[in-house]
Amino acid sequence: MYYPGRLGLDAKVILKKHKREQSMQSKKLACLFMACAALLLSGCASFRNNELADVGKLPDVSRYANKPTVFVETHLFRGDPGQASLEILAIKEKLNASVKGTLDESALFSKYSFDEKDRATSDYVIRLDIYNHGTPGLAAVAGFISGLTLTVIPAAATDNYTLQAKLLDNKGNLINASTNKDSITTWIGILFLPMAGNTPEKAIFGTLDNQLKAVLKDLVESGKLKYSLLQRLQMQYFAGQV
Numbered sequence: 001m002y003y004p005g006r007l008g009l010d011a012k013v014i015l016k017k018h019k020r021e022q023s024m025q026s027k028k029l030a031c032l033f034m035a036c037a038a039l040l041l042s043g044c045a046s047f048r049n050n051e052l053a054d055v056g057k058l059p060d061v062s063r064y065a066n067k068p069t070v071f072v073e074t075h076l077f078r079g080d081p082g083q084a085s086l087e088i089l090a091i092k093e094k095l096n097a098s099v100k101g102t103l104d105e106s107a108l109f110s111k112y113s114f115d116e117k118d119r120a121t122s123d124y125v126i127r128l129d130i131y132n133h134g135t136p137g138l139a140a141v142a143g144f145i146s147g148l149t150l151t152v153i154p155a156a157a158t159d160n161y162t163l164q165a166k167l168l169d170n171k172g173n174l175i176n177a178s179t180n181k182d183s184i185t186t187w188i189g190i191l192f193l194p195m196a197g198n199t200p201e202k203a204i205f206g207t208l209d210n211q212l213k214a215v216l217k218d219l220v221e222s223g224k225l226k227y228s229l230l231q232r233l234q235m236q237y238f239a240g241q242v
Contacts, residue, residue, distance in 0.1 A: 046186040046203035048210075049158070055213035058106045059220045066228035067110040068123040071170075074099060074114070074130070081131040081162045081179070088132070098205040099128065102212045108220065124175075124225070125168040128215075130208065134160050134183075158185045161207055165215040167224055176224045180214050182207045 061067060074095055077084035096114050103112050111122075119125060134157075160183045167176040184203040219225045 044186065044188050044200075046184050046200040048203050048207050049183045049185060052180055052182045052210060052214060055210055055217055058108065058213060058217055061108055061220065061227055064227035064229055067108065068225055068227070069111040069113075069118075069121075070109050070124045070126055071113050071115075071119040071122040072096075072099060072103070073119075073125065073127045075128070076130045076132065078132050080133045081129075081164060084131055084133070094201075094205070095130075095208075098208060099212060102209050102216075106213070106216055108216060108225065120170055122170055125166075125170065125172070127166040127168070128212070129164040129166075131162040131164070132159055133162065134158055156185050156187045158183050159204075161204070161211065163208070163211040163215065165212075167219060176219060176222070178215055178218060180211050182211055 074092070076088045076091065076095055078086045078088055100112075100114075103109065113122065160181060162179065162181045164179050165177070166174060168174055184200070184207055186200055186203075
């Protein structure tokens with residue numbers, strides 16, 4: 001049976017419900033846009049914690065005519081030192097490039113190589129095992145809190161880096177082993193937007209550079225790496241300078 005008044009009432013209810021649903025959808029979209037904007041505008045900055053003193057310049061070995069050659073083996077693991085089974089291979093190339101930069105600056109070796117075929121013909125082998133460890137749960141909670149507050153409340157997470165270095169002769173005999181540790185802290189929040197140039201990559205490789213320099217400095221100063229003046233003295237003798 002047809003009731004004109006009832007039909008008008010139903011239409012009003014449906015229209016009101018539709019408007020309410022539209023309003024809720026608009027609010028959800030507005031929240032989503034705000035969250036996206038906050039993520040885009042939020043700052044992320046990483047800083048070295050300098051647990052290991054800055055090494056600075058390495059010992060000058062330019063007076064030596066004969067510098068050793070070295071094969072360098074690098075590994076980056078996720079997990080606690082000596083227990084990690086997951087090797088991070090994605091940044092192997094960048095890691096080797098960072099180590100290369102440190103070795104170039106050091107000028108401690110006549111030649112260095114990452115190529116396995118040069119292992120047997122090098123004077124030394126340096127194995128670098130780097131462990132990235134910490135508490136992933138705390139990092140996740142920190143990121144969640146910052147995201148929940150649209151990055152207004154800053155949050156931080158710390159990554160630890162332990163370097164275990166071994167110096168071996170070309171027959172595989174261990175000459176020296178050493179360990180050092182440092183860390184970086186990454187902050188997330190709008191306040192850190194002006195410091196966005198302090199990227200995690202910059203902090204990580206800056207820390208590893210200093211850790212490797214500490215290892216190399218100890219190897220030179222302790223006499224574990226052998227250098228020779230003989231060839232230079234011979235050249236000076238034949239030139240009549242001695």
